[in-house]
Amino acid sequence: MVFVKPPQSASTREVVYSALREQILQLELPPGTGLSEKEISLQFNVSRTPVRESFVQLAQEGLLEILPQRGTYVSLIDNSLVEEARFMREQLERAVIQLACESFPEEQFIKIKSNLALQKLSVAKQDDKKMFELDEEFHRAIFEGCGKSYTWGVIQHVNVHLNRSRMLRLAADHNWSHIYSQHEQIVAAIEAHDSAEADRLMKNHLNLTVTDQSLLKEKFPTYFKTPSSN
Amino acid sequence: MVFVKPPQSASTREVVYSALREQILQLELPPGTGLSEKEISLQFNVSRTPVRESFVQLAQEGLLEILPQRGTYVSLIDNSLVEEARFMREQLERAVIQLACESFPEEQFIKIKSNLALQKLSVAKQDDKKMFELDEEFHRAIFEGCGKSYTWGVIQHVNVHLNRSRMLRLAADHNWSHIYSQHEQIVAAIEAHDSAEADRLMKNHLNLTVTDQSLLKEKFPTYFKTPSSN
């Protein structure tokens, strides 16, 4: 049995899935929004079948709630899940940064430095959306350099809720220049092979990004799952 | 917007999905096995639609490979994924065991001790399958006691490949009595609030379970993905 590479011509399902996923993560489809197979199928000018299949996928990721015979809704942000996601990310990032301090391929390091330069620009231009992307790319590059790409993928997969929360915070005027300076210090620690310092920095860095959950909940009450409701 | 509890009457898709998933994880459907929508739909006496949807779900978990217009196959075990899964699990288990040493609810602790007693029995009776289940339950209980149930769920979700690998090792006559004695020591460390010892034990414990990947690959060559392919 040999698996040759799939054609990779995007199927209809894949197109719909990606588009919806993007819209949900970008909060263009806010938490709680009601969708319907028919509505989306008309919007994309396809049949209900591929739409439905993408719904199933998104539901499995926790981005949609499918209520049989009633409707489908963009899932609310569950703060307890957000906290566990943050926990997982912290542990894994700290472990990986240790590996990075031991050894890190030169090529990837250049990539990171280049990314850092772009961050500086984006901070100056106050281009929040771009900064958000660069931030993602920064962390991803560290994982990649340590041969832990799949691990980063899992974090991404897990952190869909956390990411929406972060996106809200972005809208709530986040302090990117502080983030940037932390990134700078992390890179310096890797270069100096200073494991202890890198661990300290990364721990701080990731803790910061979760400070004011309750504050967000006040600003956007309808986006969050209430602890009581299940 | 209020989400009341879904009916939870298992849909056809859910039934098919669960059944197939179980068969794959139990290696009743070995890696590389070819499936087909029609075949499975006849087997379950349902239409192709719910079968197809469950295929999409399983593919998203990495348990199936869907090759458009060609066929669907139970995915081969990818050793690099297994290694990263092991890495993630090690980091998260070690982090959680630290929390457990700080404080652990009495009720959960009793649960673990009871589980441990059952393990002793299963080892004596050489009931490998039961021991496999108890092992899972043991680790899950630790996460649950630390309020990290979702984290454990993610590990489970990630470790589907690792689990199949472990299942093979079980078939390959695994040393459960050694595992049991390690579990015993871990529980003792938690009880004594000995973080350092717990960390050391857990690190050893999880490393053990991954020793002989290459050995497995020799025993079951067709079950594994060759590094070259794709």
Add this chain to the structure above:
DNA sequence: ACTACCATACTACCATACAAGTATGGTAGT
């Protein structure tokens, strides 16, 4: 014997039709 070709029998993919459960608004009865 070997190779190029092609009919055939698969495959997954998508569109459509129907079924079954649910929310909603109007209406008749009180």
Add this chain to the structure above:
DNA sequence: ACTACCATACTTGTATGGTAGTATGGTAGT
């Protein structure tokens, strides 16, 4: 005015037919 009921218009769930791409085995030509 209020309530119980019911027709209707939704929703997701399932079944089925047709389409396009792919593997395979046989055959004609070399």
